[in-house]
Each structure stands twice: as C-alpha cells, then as structure tokens.
Amino acid sequence: MSETTDNKRQWHPNFVKYTEFIVNHKNYKGLYFERNNDGQVKWVITGKSENGLKRRDWWDTQCKKFGIKIEAGCYAKVALEVHPTKKHTCQICGKELSLEYVYPNKRTIASFKKEFNVSILPFSKDIFQIVKELAKTDDDIEKVKRIFKIPTSAKITKQNIESYLQKYFVNAFAKGLLSPGAMSNSPDRFDGYHSDGACCRHESDKGRHKDNLQRYGQDRRVYENWADGDWKMADRLMSLFRKNGISADHIGPISLGFCHRPKFHPLSKAENSAKNNRMSLNDVQVLLDDEKTEEVVSWHSKYLWDILKNKVRTDKEAVKLSDLMRKNLHHILIVFSMIDEKGYGKFLLQFLNPSYSFFDYKFEEFDPKTGLYKNAIAKKLEGKNQQNNIDRYYRVAFEKLQEYKTIENRKANLWEDKTIDTELEKLFQFLQTKKLEQAKSQLENVINNLAQLNAKNW
Numbered sequence: 053m054s055e056t057t058d059n060k061r062q063w064h065p066n067f068v069k070y071t072e073f074i075v076n077h078k079n080y081k082g083l084y085f086e087r088n089n090d091g092q093v094k095w096v097i098t099g100k101s102e103n104g105l106k107r108r109d110w111w112d113t114q115c116k117k118f119g120i121k122i123e124a125g126c127y128a129k130v131a132l133e134v135h136p137t138k139k140h141t142c143q144i145c146g147k148e149l150s151l152e153y154v155y156p157n158k159r160t161i162a163s164f165k166k167e168f169n170v171s172i173l174p175f176s177k178d179i180f181q182i183v184k185e186l187a188k189t190d191d192d193i194e195k196v197k198r199i200f201k202i203p204t205s206a207k208i209t210k211q212n213i214e215s216y217l218q219k220y221f222v223n224a225f226a227k228g229l230l231s232p233g234a235m236s237n238s239p240d241r242f243d244g245y246h247s248d249g250a251c252c253r254h255e256s257d258k259g260r261h262k263d264n265l266q267r268y269g270q271d272r273r274v275y276e277n278w279a280d281g282d283w284k285m286a287d288r289l290m291s292l293f294r295k296n297g298i299s300a301d302h303i304g305p306i307s308l309g310f311c312h313r314p315k316f317h318p319l320s321k322a323e324n325s326a327k328n329n330r331m332s333l334n335d336v337q338v339l340l341d342d343e344k345t346e347e348v349v350s351w352h353s354k355y356l357w358d359i360l361k362n363k364v365r366t367d368k369e370a371v372k373l374s375d376l377m378r379k380n381l382h383h384i385l386i387v388f389s390m391i392d393e394k395g396y397g398k399f400l401l402q403f404l405n406p407s408y409s410f411f412d413y414k415f416e417e418f419d420p421k422t423g424l425y426k427n428a429i430a431k432k433l434e435g436k437n438q439q440n441n442i443d444r445y446y447r448v449a450f451e452k453l454q455e456y457k458t459i460e461n462r463k464a465n466l467w468e469d470k471t472i473d474t475e476l477e478k479l480f481q482f483l484q485t486k487k488l489e490q491a492k493s494q495l496e497n498v499i500n501n502l503a504q505l506n507a508k509n510w
C-alpha cells in the first residue's frame with residue numbers, strides 16, 4: 053500500500069478515533085507526526101524521508117529502553133511493547149483485532165476444520181475463542197495437540213490449555229501457525245503497524261486474505277438473495293463486466309440494502325478497495341434520481357432509507373448513511389435467520405423473487421468503460437429445468453442465511469432494545485398460531501422499529 057493511498061483513502065471513523073487515541077497517548081511521546089489541512093493525522097511517512105528518519109530514531113531509542121537488540125525484526129517486537137492496548141483498528145473496515153499472534157493462519161484453520169469436522173471457521177476468531185468453543189473433551193484436546201504438533205505426552209487439560217498456547221505459541225510468535233491482526237510496519241506508520249488489518253489485507257498474508265474473501269463472498273450472496281430487483285439481469289450484466297476484466301459496483305450497494313438491479317458503474321482497482329461499499333454524495337443523488345422511475349432499495353431497507361435519504365448533504369454524511377444502512381441490514385438478516393431458525397422459513401418465501409429466473413438476457417452494444425448498453429434483450433426460458441432452478445434458488449437463499457448467522461460476531465453488534473425483542477416475540481406468536489397476515493405486518497413493524505432505532509444514530 054503506497055503512502056498516498058493510505059493517507060488519502062477514506063478512513064473508517066473507528067480508525068480516525070484510533071489515530072487520535074494513539075498520537076495522544078503518553079507511550080508515543082516524542083514520536084514525530086504532522087496533521088494535514090483537515091486536521092487529520094498524517095499517519096504514514098516514508099521511512100527514508102527526513103521525517104521518516106526522525107521516526108526511526110525514536111523507535112531505536114525505544115528498542116534501547118526495552119532492551120531489544122537492533123536487528124531484523126526488532127521493530128515488530130518494540131511496536132508491540134509500546135502499544136498501550138495491543139488492539140489495532142483497521143483503517144478500512146474499522147474492526148479491532150489483536151496485535152498478538154493469536155489468529156490461526158490458513159493452514160491452521162484448515163487443520164481445525166479437518167480435525168473437528170466444522171465447515172466454517174471465521175478467521176477473526178482468536179485461538180482462545182476457537183479452543184474454548186471446540187475443545188470440550190480429552191479427545192478434543194488430543195486433536196488440538198495434533199494441530200499444533202504438541203507431543204502427546206504433554207500434560208494439557210481443559211484448565212491449562214489456554215495458558216499453554218499463550219506461553220508456547222502466542223508469546224513465541226509461532227509464525228507458521230498463528231499470525232497477528234495487523235502486520236508490523238515500522239517506522240512508516242505511526243504505530244508501527246500496517247493500517248489495514250488482517251481482515252482487509254490484500255498484499256501479504258494471502259492465506260487469511262483468501263479466507264476473508266470467501267467470507268465476503270458468502271455475505272455477498274446473502275445480500276443478493278434477499279434483495280429486491282431483477283437479480284437475473286443484474287447477474288448477467290455483472291458477468292459481462294467480469295468477462296471484460298473490469299470490476300464493477302452497484303450504484304447503491306446491495307450490502308446496504310439496495311436492490312440487486314442491473315445498474316453498475318465500473319471501478320478502478322484503487323477505487324474498489326477504497327470505497328468498501330460505501331456511498332458518496334453523488335451516489336446518493338443518483339439513487340434519489342433513479343428512484344423517481346424505479347425501485348432502488350429493497351423493501352426491508354426502505355424504512356431507514358426513507359427516514360434519512362433527504363438529510364445527506366456531504367460525502368461524509370453519505371458515508372454515515374452507508375454505515376447505518378449496513379448495520380440495519382445486518383439486523384434485518386438476523387431477524388430473517390431467527391424466523392428460519394424457529395422453523396418458519398416458509399413464511400419468508402414471499403420475500404424472495406424466483407420469477408426472474410425465467411428469463412435470460414443479452415446486452416447490445418455493451419460498453420465496459422461506462423457500463424452502458426443500448427438494449428437488453430430478454431429471452432424467456434422454458435423447459436424442465438425451470439423448476440430445478442427455482443428449487444435451487446430457494447435452497448441457496450436459506451443456506452446463505454444460515455451461514456450468515458453462523459459467521460463470526462453475528463450476535464455481537466445486535467440491537468440492544470427491549471421493544472424490538474417484545475415486537476419479535478409477538479411476531480413469533482403470530483407465526484406459531486399461523487396468523488400469517490398479522491405475522492407479515494408484524495414483521496414490517498419490527499423492521500420499521502429497527503429503522504427508527506438505527507436512525508437515532510444519525
């Protein structure tokens with residue numbers, strides 16, 4: 053990641069807070085930094101520049117202070133010593149990850165999946181959480197020993213397994229097995245760590261990156277499946293972009309609750325990672341304009357969108373709306389998965405759109421540079437496969453919902469509001485007594501309440 057990308061890239065609000073906390077912390081007293089015209093900390097300085105050398109001097113002094121010999125790898129050690137919380141906030145997604153070697157790498161994740169026969173193991177769970185969840189019996193502890201190549205003779209019990217792992221693996225920087233939540237990068241970054249966390253890392257640590265992409269892929273599918281809009285036409289158009297080697301984004305990201313509609317704009321690589329599914333003021337204006345002639349937002353997310361859409365005046369506010377809509381959609385998907393979990397999945401079928409699968413599309417005079425085309429030609433699909441396609445569409449929609457719920461931290465970041473819980477209980481009552489019309493309006497009620505709740509953070 054170049055210096056300019058890092059400084060110019062849209063910072064997650066959590067990261068802004070993090071930089072302020074760090075530069076003002078006494079542990080970093082005397083470490084050189086500047087602010088730009090907006091007052092934002094210039095987090096990155098090229099190591100070889102004059103100011104970069106000032107930073108290096110400071111880190112060298114810290115090494116002496118902590119008795120760390122100046123040699124390869126010394127800055128990684130000292131950056132961890134100096135860090136006041138050992139928790140790093142990701143510049144891109146705002147997630148907080150530990151700086152210690154507590155996250156299993158790709159190979160370790162694969163061994164856990166194999167030994168414990170689990171299908172999903174989110175990369176951002178640390179080794180202690182994983183062991184706590186999976187290692188319940190003596191037999192399980194033997195499995196953990198195999199994963200970490202610990203001799204079978206080692207006396208490990210449920211009681212001491214965590215301290216054992218801490219001492220011999222985490223504290224020992226067990227590089228082949230575990231990795232930290234952010235890679236060391238002294239003295240370029242102020243805190244000595246790459247700004248993007250392992251959650252969003254692209255260049256290095258390909259193993260975990262891949263796992264992260266798979267996770268994003270799963271999330272993407274659940275957004276698509278539960279969004280309104282002609283998904284078939286959207287998919288066809290999207291694959292045209294892909295065939296032309298161009299990455300494209302929805303105007304109105306589906307991850308925020310907008311329709312999966314056949315309207316994209318092509319992105320450069322830098323733009324793609326920087327935007328991270330957030331809207332600009334211009335995006336919001338395009339959506340408001342499009343909304344005059346077509347539905348742009350899915351029914352479930354329309355409540356929040358309608359409350360806030362006319363309040364957006366700046367790019368910053370567009371990002372704020374994006375974050376609130378994403379959180380709101382998270383809540384909605386959790387509500388859906390709770391309904392499914394309680395055995396009322398059938399009730400949710402009415403919110404899916406299988407009929408779009410009856411058509412296929414060709415786009416005349418498609419221009420990948422602009423994403424525009426002259427005509428979309430629809431072809432009705434007939435034949436025996438249609439029912440199969442619909443069955444598969446339904447099955448995938450529910451599978452993705454289940455996966456969404458199981459994936460990390462789904463319980464965290466949930467609403468903390470008694471009213472919502474009470475309204476949800478009412479919904480389940482209606483479902484249980486098969487009052488389906490009432491259940492439908494009660495679901496709308498719940499979602500409306502969620503929108504009101506999330507809008508309070510505007």
Ligand SMILES: [Zn+2]
Nearest residue numbers: 142145251252
């Ligand atoms: Zn991240």
